[in-house]
Amino acid sequence: MNDISARIPLYSAGHLDSAIDHLEQVLSLEGANSLFSKTYWRGRVVQAISTPGLAPCQHSRLQRLLDRIAQA
Structure with a gap:
Protein backbone atom coordinates (compact mmCIF):
# COMPACT_ATOMS: atom_id res chain seq x y z
CA MET A 1 0.00 0.00 0.00
CA ASN A 2 1.35 3.43 -0.85
CA ASP A 3 1.22 6.60 1.20
CA ILE A 4 -1.57 8.16 -0.87
CA SER A 5 -4.04 5.31 -0.35
CA ALA A 6 -3.39 5.41 3.39
CA ARG A 7 -4.67 9.01 3.49
CA ILE A 8 -7.90 8.42 1.53
CA PRO A 9 -10.80 8.24 4.00
CA LEU A 10 -12.76 5.01 3.86
CA TYR A 11 -16.00 6.68 4.90
CA SER A 12 -17.91 9.78 3.92
CA ALA A 13 -19.97 11.73 6.43
CA GLY A 14 -23.15 10.73 4.59
CA HIS A 15 -22.45 7.00 4.85
CA LEU A 16 -20.88 6.99 8.28
CA THR A 51 -13.83 11.11 8.60
CA PRO A 52 -14.07 14.74 7.46
CA GLY A 53 -17.35 16.43 8.43
CA LEU A 54 -18.03 14.19 11.42
CA ALA A 55 -21.12 15.30 13.37
CA PRO A 56 -20.82 15.62 17.18
CA CYS A 57 -23.25 12.73 17.73
CA GLN A 58 -21.21 10.52 15.39
CA HIS A 59 -18.03 11.44 17.24
CA SER A 60 -19.70 10.54 20.56
CA ARG A 61 -20.85 7.16 19.27
CA LEU A 62 -17.39 6.36 17.93
CA GLN A 63 -15.72 7.49 21.15
CA ARG A 64 -17.98 5.12 23.10
CA LEU A 65 -16.85 2.32 20.81
CA LEU A 66 -13.20 3.17 21.45
CA ASP A 67 -13.92 3.10 25.18
CA ARG A 68 -15.67 -0.28 24.84
CA ILE A 69 -12.69 -1.72 22.95
CA ALA A 70 -10.26 -0.39 25.56
CA GLN A 71 -12.25 -2.06 28.36
CA ALA A 72 -12.54 -5.43 26.57
Missing part, protein backbone atom coordinates in the same frame (compact mmCIF):
# COMPACT_ATOMS: atom_id res chain seq x y z
CA ASP A 17 -24.05 6.29 10.28
CA SER A 18 -24.49 2.87 8.68
CA ALA A 19 -20.82 2.08 9.35
CA ILE A 20 -21.22 3.13 12.99
CA ASP A 21 -24.38 0.99 13.25
CA HIS A 22 -22.41 -1.98 11.97
CA LEU A 23 -19.50 -1.39 14.36
CA GLU A 24 -21.88 -0.98 17.32
CA GLN A 25 -23.69 -4.18 16.40
CA VAL A 26 -20.57 -6.27 15.94
CA LEU A 27 -18.85 -4.96 19.04
CA SER A 28 -21.93 -5.43 21.23
CA LEU A 29 -22.68 -8.96 20.00
CA GLU A 30 -19.22 -10.42 19.61
CA GLY A 31 -17.09 -8.03 21.56
CA ALA A 32 -13.71 -6.68 20.65
CA ASN A 33 -12.09 -10.08 21.22
CA SER A 34 -14.08 -11.93 18.61
CA LEU A 35 -12.75 -13.20 15.29
CA PHE A 36 -10.66 -10.07 14.83
CA SER A 37 -8.31 -8.51 17.35
CA LYS A 38 -8.80 -5.37 19.39
CA THR A 39 -6.22 -3.73 17.15
CA TYR A 40 -8.38 -4.40 14.09
CA TRP A 41 -11.54 -2.97 15.66
CA ARG A 42 -9.69 0.03 17.09
CA GLY A 43 -8.28 0.69 13.62
CA ARG A 44 -11.73 0.58 12.06
CA VAL A 45 -13.14 2.99 14.65
CA VAL A 46 -10.15 5.35 14.39
CA GLN A 47 -10.54 5.35 10.62
CA ALA A 48 -14.21 6.26 11.02
CA ILE A 49 -13.53 8.94 13.62
CA SER A 50 -11.10 10.64 11.23
Whole structure:
Protein backbone atom coordinates (compact mmCIF):
# COMPACT_ATOMS: atom_id res chain seq x y z
CA MET A 1 0.00 0.00 0.00
CA ASN A 2 1.35 3.43 -0.85
CA ASP A 3 1.22 6.60 1.20
CA ILE A 4 -1.57 8.16 -0.87
CA SER A 5 -4.04 5.31 -0.35
CA ALA A 6 -3.39 5.41 3.39
CA ARG A 7 -4.67 9.01 3.49
CA ILE A 8 -7.90 8.42 1.53
CA PRO A 9 -10.80 8.24 4.00
CA LEU A 10 -12.76 5.01 3.86
CA TYR A 11 -16.00 6.68 4.90
CA SER A 12 -17.91 9.78 3.92
CA ALA A 13 -19.97 11.73 6.43
CA GLY A 14 -23.15 10.73 4.59
CA HIS A 15 -22.45 7.00 4.85
CA LEU A 16 -20.88 6.99 8.28
CA ASP A 17 -24.05 6.29 10.28
CA SER A 18 -24.49 2.87 8.68
CA ALA A 19 -20.82 2.08 9.35
CA ILE A 20 -21.22 3.13 12.99
CA ASP A 21 -24.38 0.99 13.25
CA HIS A 22 -22.41 -1.98 11.97
CA LEU A 23 -19.50 -1.39 14.36
CA GLU A 24 -21.88 -0.98 17.32
CA GLN A 25 -23.69 -4.18 16.40
CA VAL A 26 -20.57 -6.27 15.94
CA LEU A 27 -18.85 -4.96 19.04
CA SER A 28 -21.93 -5.43 21.23
CA LEU A 29 -22.68 -8.96 20.00
CA GLU A 30 -19.22 -10.42 19.61
CA GLY A 31 -17.09 -8.03 21.56
CA ALA A 32 -13.71 -6.68 20.65
CA ASN A 33 -12.09 -10.08 21.22
CA SER A 34 -14.08 -11.93 18.61
CA LEU A 35 -12.75 -13.20 15.29
CA PHE A 36 -10.66 -10.07 14.83
CA SER A 37 -8.31 -8.51 17.35
CA LYS A 38 -8.80 -5.37 19.39
CA THR A 39 -6.22 -3.73 17.15
CA TYR A 40 -8.38 -4.40 14.09
CA TRP A 41 -11.54 -2.97 15.66
CA ARG A 42 -9.69 0.03 17.09
CA GLY A 43 -8.28 0.69 13.62
CA ARG A 44 -11.73 0.58 12.06
CA VAL A 45 -13.14 2.99 14.65
CA VAL A 46 -10.15 5.35 14.39
CA GLN A 47 -10.54 5.35 10.62
CA ALA A 48 -14.21 6.26 11.02
CA ILE A 49 -13.53 8.94 13.62
CA SER A 50 -11.10 10.64 11.23
CA THR A 51 -13.83 11.11 8.60
CA PRO A 52 -14.07 14.74 7.46
CA GLY A 53 -17.35 16.43 8.43
CA LEU A 54 -18.03 14.19 11.42
CA ALA A 55 -21.12 15.30 13.37
CA PRO A 56 -20.82 15.62 17.18
CA CYS A 57 -23.25 12.73 17.73
CA GLN A 58 -21.21 10.52 15.39
CA HIS A 59 -18.03 11.44 17.24
CA SER A 60 -19.70 10.54 20.56
CA ARG A 61 -20.85 7.16 19.27
CA LEU A 62 -17.39 6.36 17.93
CA GLN A 63 -15.72 7.49 21.15
CA ARG A 64 -17.98 5.12 23.10
CA LEU A 65 -16.85 2.32 20.81
CA LEU A 66 -13.20 3.17 21.45
CA ASP A 67 -13.92 3.10 25.18
CA ARG A 68 -15.67 -0.28 24.84
CA ILE A 69 -12.69 -1.72 22.95
CA ALA A 70 -10.26 -0.39 25.56
CA GLN A 71 -12.25 -2.06 28.36
CA ALA A 72 -12.54 -5.43 26.57
